[in-house]
Structure formats: structure tokens, C-alpha cells
Amino acid sequence: MKVGDTIVSSPEASIASGNALPPTKIPLGTVIHNVEIIPGNGGRLGRAAGAAAKMVAKEGRLATPRLPSGEVRLIPQSCLATVGRVGNIDINSEGSGKAGSKRWLGKRPRVRGVAMNPVDHPHGGGEGKTPIGRKNPSTPWGCVALGTRSRRKTKYSNPFIICRRKSS
Structure with a gap:
């Protein structure tokens, strides 16, 4: 898009960058963003910088x-x-430059759990560089930190998900 382009949001809009239209009018393989989940509620999916979804099937x-x-x-x-x-x-390839730049954005320093006392974190305590001492790494509240699915099994939108994202 460039300055002066007209952006249209309607079922009759052309398939041009920036126009919003229903999936019935979008050809398969088209790159899209700002996708609604519930009609009329506004876009919810694919809104981050550089994000793009792709129409796969109808x-x-x-x-x-x-x-x-x-x-x-x-x-x-x-x-x-x-x-x-x-x-x-x-945007993700840019560095912040210095710690103060992150502080201006409201980000505070993050202290590692192993550097804390046992009263403050499950990983804390011990003499020198001790291991975690548990089967899995945990959060400060004792929940498993890595690899555990946290989505509710009974969530209403589960039937609409065909393929879950790949966990890393």
C-alpha cells in the first residue's frame, strides 16, 4: 500500500492489499491478516508486526x-x-540498544530462580551452582514451566481447531 490508496471493507471489495472482505470472496492461497473469529466482533488473529495467515480451504x-x-x-x-x-x-531483528530502553517500555529486570532463596522460588537455595533439584523446571508458584499444555480441555472453541500449533 502507499499514500493515497483507497481501502474498502465490504463483500464487493477487490482483492487488493488492505481491503477487508469475507473468506467467500478471497481466493485460496491468498495472504491475509486481521482475521475475525466471530462475525462483527473485529479482527482477532494475525495482527502482530509482520504477521500473515493464509487461506487454505473453504x-x-x-x-x-x-x-x-x-x-x-x-x-x-x-x-x-x-x-x-x-x-x-x-521489528524483531532490532535490538533495544540498552537496558534503559526496555525500562522506558515498562520491562523490569528478571532474576533467575536459582539465584533466589528457597523461600522465594522452588529452584532457589543451595551452596554454589546447584541444579534445580526437581524433575522439571518450575514457575515461582511450583507449576511445571516447560512443555505443559495449559489450554482447557473443555474450551468451547476446541472443535474449530483442526491442527494445533507445533510446540517447540
Whole structure:
């Protein structure tokens, strides 16, 4: 997009970057962003800098985009999605420069659990560089920190997720 371009949000809009239209009008393989989950509620998916989803399939009243996380899910065909990719792709490759820049954004220093006392963290205590001393790393509140799924098993939107994102 460039200055002076007209952006349209309607079912009759052309398939040009920045236009918002329902999945019924978007061809398969098109890059999209700002995807609604519930019609009329506004875009919820694919809004971060440089993010882009891709329209994979359309069947009946549901469309299937592949989201930036790798998740494939169903959305109603009456939802809107914006054609194109979100700008500012290189934001993650920039460094902050100094600690003060992060502080201005409200980010505070993060102390490692092993550097704390046992009263403050499950990893704390011991003489010198001691290991964690537990089966798995844990949060300050004692919950398993790495690799545990935290999504509710009974969440209402589970049937709409075809393929979960790949956990790293």
C-alpha cells in the first residue's frame, strides 16, 4: 500500500492489499491478516508486526486459514479478513540498544530462580551452582514451566481447531 490508496471493507471489495472482505470472496492461497473469529466482533488473529495467515480451504459455511503460529482452524464465512501482510516485518531483528530502553517500555529486570532463596522460588537455595533439584523446571508458584499444555480441555472453541500449533 502507499499514500493515497483507497481501502474498502465490504463483500464487493477487490482483492487488493488492505481491503477487508469475507473468506467467500478471497481466493485460496491468498495472504491475509486481521482475521475475525466471530462475525462483527473485529479482527482477532494475525495482527502482530509482520504477521500473515493464509487461506487454505473453504467448505460450506466455514473457511480454513493457516495462522502465523501454524495452527489451522475453522472460521465462519461471514467473518472479515484483510488482504495482505501486516507491516513492520523487521521489528524483531532490532535490538533495544540498552537496558534503559526496555525500562522506558515498562520491562523490569528478571532474576533467575536459582539465584533466589528457597523461600522465594522452588529452584532457589543451595551452596554454589546447584541444579534445580526437581524433575522439571518450575514457575515461582511450583507449576511445571516447560512443555505443559495449559489450554482447557473443555474450551468451547476446541472443535474449530483442526491442527494445533507445533510446540517447540
